[in-house]
Amino acid sequence: MGKKICPICGFQDNENAAYCRECGAKMTESGGDAWSDYEQKGQYSGGQDNTSQASAGSGTGRQSTQYNNYQDYTANIPYRQSADDFGSNNGANGLQIAGLVCGILAICSCCCYGVPAVILGIAGIICAAMGNKxxxxxxxxxxxxxxxxxxxxxxxxxxxYAMAIGQMLQTGYFNEILDMM
Amino acid sequence: MGKKRTLETELFYIGLIFLGLGAGVWALYHFALQNRIPRMPCFFDEVFGIYCPGCGGTRALTALLHGRLLSAVWYHPLIPYAAVICGGFMVTQGLERLGVGHVRGWRYHNWYLGAGVGLIALNFIGKNMLRLFWGITM
Structure with missing residues (x-):
């Protein structure tokens, strides 16, 4: 009779079992492929050894793993933090957001004599560098x-613009425009 | 919830700093430089022959300050959008901190930035297409 192995706690059960009686995880087909896959993925440190416990008469048993039950396993799954989390290693903080806003505005205002873009660019670099720390x-x-x-x-x-204004100054056109303003 | 509030606080204080700096730059330009620097054509337009992503921004800001909302949207939709989002955020956050009524400050969301970038791209592509294919200028 075939067996199914729980990929979480290693509990073995008969082939009709859909879910593990020990931890409630979905059962996989026996034959070692699923078990070896989980070993290769590094989810379990050990192999199959010492603490196997066979229930009398049921033909089932448990293979030892790093975790003894589903709760211990889930408790050790790394928390996947969303991008909106502030203060975490991957969450955006206010300085990074300000840096991005300054960078976008610097690109948009580059044709406005260039000075606003320079100021915003420098401010954006400072904010982004401080935020990225x-x-x-x-x-x-x-x-x-x-x-x-x-x-x-x-x-x-x-x-x-400096070159253009310089040329206008040389030709006297600059003063004419100022007089017209 | 506590961590989210820290982000809004940081953004609020950064917003106050930039507001102060922007007011200072505007005052410097308006009272000292406005009549000393001639208005010149857009560098991007002169060199590449197309509108830059920020073209119309100054006109949009002027129109918005004079109450012409539709003109502001036409010149550059980012300006009224930023006025609503940034203005709403700063005002509500300020009111929340002052304890005025039961006002809850707006929370930051990443889509604020995405929508802003989208409006810039839309304005850039749309305006240049109107100019190149139909001869419609700002």
């Missing part, structure tokens, strides 16, 4: 990248 995530990286791009565009734009 406490957590690493896409928002922090994106903020840093956008701020750097905005700063570069701002510097190029500033040089362009």
């Amino acid at each position: 406490t957590s690493k995530n896409g928002i922090g990286t994106g903020g840093l990248v956008c701020s750097i791009i905005g700063l570069i565009l701002g510097v190029i734009s500033t040089i362009y």
Whole structure:
């Protein structure tokens, strides 16, 4: 008669068992494939040894694992934190968000004489760098990248406008415009 | 819940700092530089022949401050959107901190940023398509 093995606690049961009687997890087919898969995934440190307990007459038994029951296993599953969690290693914090906002605004304002883009780019880099010290995530990286791009565009734009104003000053056109304003 | 509140607090204080800096820059430009710097065409337009992602932002802000909401949306939809989101966030957070009534401050959500970027992209692509294919300018 075939057997099924619980992938969580290793409890063996007959082939008709859909769920483990020990921990309630869904049973897998016996034959060792599922068990070896879980071993290879590193979920269990040991193999099959010492503490197997066979129930009298039932033909079932339990193979020893790192965890003795489903509750111990689930208690040790790493908590998967959402991107919105603040203060965690992966959650965005206020400085990272400010850095991203500054970077986006720096790119958008690069053609406005270039100076706002330079200011916003520098502010964005500072905010993103400070924010990235406490957590690493896409928002922090994106903020840093956008701020750097905005700063570069701002510097190029500033040089362009400085050269244009310089030419206008040489030709006297600058003073004419100021008189008209 | 406590950790979420810390994020809103951080954003609120950063918002106050940027608000102060922005007011200072505006005052400097309005009272000292406005009549000393001529208005020049957009660098992006001159070099590439297309509108930049921020084109129309200044006009949108001016229109919004003069109460012309539809004009502000046409010039650049990010400006009225940012005014609503940022203004609403700062005002409600400020009222919550002052304990005014039972006002609950708005919470931060990542989609605020996504929607803003989407509006910038929409404005950039849409305006340039209107200009290139139908000759409609701002």
